Amino acid sequence: MSDLFEAKVNDFMAKIIAKNPGEAEYHQAVQEVTESLMPFIEENPVYSHAKILERIAEPERVIMFRVPWLDDQGNIQINRGYRVEMNSAIGPYKGGLRFHPTVNLGILKFLAFEQVFKNSLTTLPMGGGKGGSDFDPKGKSDNEVMRFCQSFMTELSRHIGPDTDVPAGDIGVGGREIGYLFGQYKRIRNEFTGVLTGKAIEWGGSLIRPEATGYGAVYFAQEMLKTQGDNLKGKVCAISGSGNVAQYATEKILQLGGKVVTLSDSAGFIYDEGGITEDKLKFVMELKNIKRGRIKEYADKYGVDYVAGKTPWSVKCDLAFPCATQNEINEDDAKTLVNNGCIAVSEGANMPSTPEAAEAFVKAQILYGPGKAANAGGVAVSGLEMTQNSMRLPWTRDEVDDRLQQIMTSIHDTCVKFGKDNSGFINYINGANIGGYIKVADSMIAQGVV
Ligand code: NDP
DSSP states (O other): OOHHHHHHHHHHHHHHHHHSTTOHHHHHHHHHHHHHHHHHHHHOHHHHHTTHHHHHTSOSEEEEEEEEEEOTTSOEEEEEEEEEEEEOSSSSEEEEEEEOTTOOHHHHHHHHHHHHHHHHHTTSSOOEEEEEESOOOTTOOHHHHHHHHHHHHHHHTTTOBTTTEEEEOBTTBOHHHHHHHHHHHHHHHTOOOOOSSSOOGGGTOOTTHHHHHHHHHHHHHHHHHHTTTOOSTTOEEEEOOOSHHHHHHHHHHHHTTOEEEEEEETTEEEEOTTOOOHHHHHHHHIIIIISOOOTHHHHHHHTOEEEETOOGGGSOOSEEEOOSOTTOBOHHHHHHHHHTTOOEEEOOSSSOBOHHHHHHHHHTTOEEEOHHHHTTHHHHHHHHHHHHHHHTOOOOHHHHHHHHHHHHHHHHHHHHHHHBOTTSOBOHHHHHHHHHHHHHHHHHHHTOOO
16 A cells, blocks of 8 residues: 555545544454545545545444343343444445444444444345344243243344344344244234344245355355466365354355365364365254354264464465354464465455454465355345345245355455456455445445435
8 A cells, every 4th residue: 555545545544543543343343444545536536525434434223222131140230231333324324233242332333333244245135233132042941942032032123123223143142032033023013014024934034044154155255266277176274263154154155065074163173174065064053053062072972183362374274164153364374274274264254354364365465255255155145035025025045055156256246347457466455445335335425415
């Protein structure tokens, strides 16, 4: 970046930091996008005159609320709930709910900000939002989770609706939580509508929604490999996380002939050199989704290595799929991956690479698909779930999967269009940021100063 652009980015970021103190993840997300966009905006002054970047970085609305609930001992517990309604220029706010003790306003603003660009990339009419709570579902009984969800939705229901804001799942919010949240919304509003996505198939869900983020990240990796005449067959893959995204990334990699050797959770990772088979994956799904156990139990059962307290990036692999959480790959991890011969990183999680790690990937010119492009398959199928709800007509599995693949290919094409430099290198960060920005920015200009 030239000195001029750097000075402009620094000036812009100084204002963002002053206005949003203590929100490190939000600053990080805005900085990355600003660095990509500044040269483009300077070339197209219509956007700077309309102050689009300044407006995009200011949420349209932030809702914060008390969530009181009774635990199984009859004690009152109090959590904090949030919904960040970031941008509705191209459609109703759309984005997941995260239940995790680390949730705070800065994390949700970063996620909502990313979501604006991601949703635009999908080509579907969805604005950006994100919400959640510092509630920790781990170790809670089903009844406690239900009471929490009911209390959370009692307040949230005033602010959402199928044409206003349509939440979905994220970390700590899976099928069980969506069920409790939907039940309470329906009861309060006396409406059976598509107000949430990620619903079960029997009551308005879409086939392939649970699979969509993980599958999409693998489809995106496949598209990136294609640009080098390569594919997934025989590739050794390191995956982090063992939740929704990690599980279905594993499933799709196996279907496409790759080999997955790691999975993790917040306590450590397993290394299965022989590869995770379909049967072993079934065990993981049961362990994580039903028994709600720890990934160490996989190592105990199959007699493979378990490394406590570490992430899997020291393992030699061809492809890496970070599918756990933000900032889980630091600069050293990125350099280790590159030195070990990793040729592609496709981010299932949101912002899993620190800025220094992302820079290391770009410098090494490996195929690096940032989350807002690579993990957009989840929200894309959420968008398809909304369409099916509006039509009151479900699509088949193949139909949804075909559309998902088309959308991932189209996102990849957009990244190439806006991210390919003169040397032929595809900078997917720039491609995703600029490609996602244009539609939102043009819509905001068309809609006036609102
Ligand atoms: P889940 O709750 O199903 O799984 C999360 C996984 O990540 C678990 O294995 C969890 O381990 C691990 N994890 C969570 N926090 C940390 C942490 N601080 N350090 C290490 N490991 C951690 O969530 P999802 O699979 O849905 O989400 C994973 C990522 O994908 C998130 O970044 C999310 O924003 C992103 N994403 C999800 C989408 C979706 O459709 N679900 C869509 C797009 C992006 P543990 O059980 O020990 O906490």
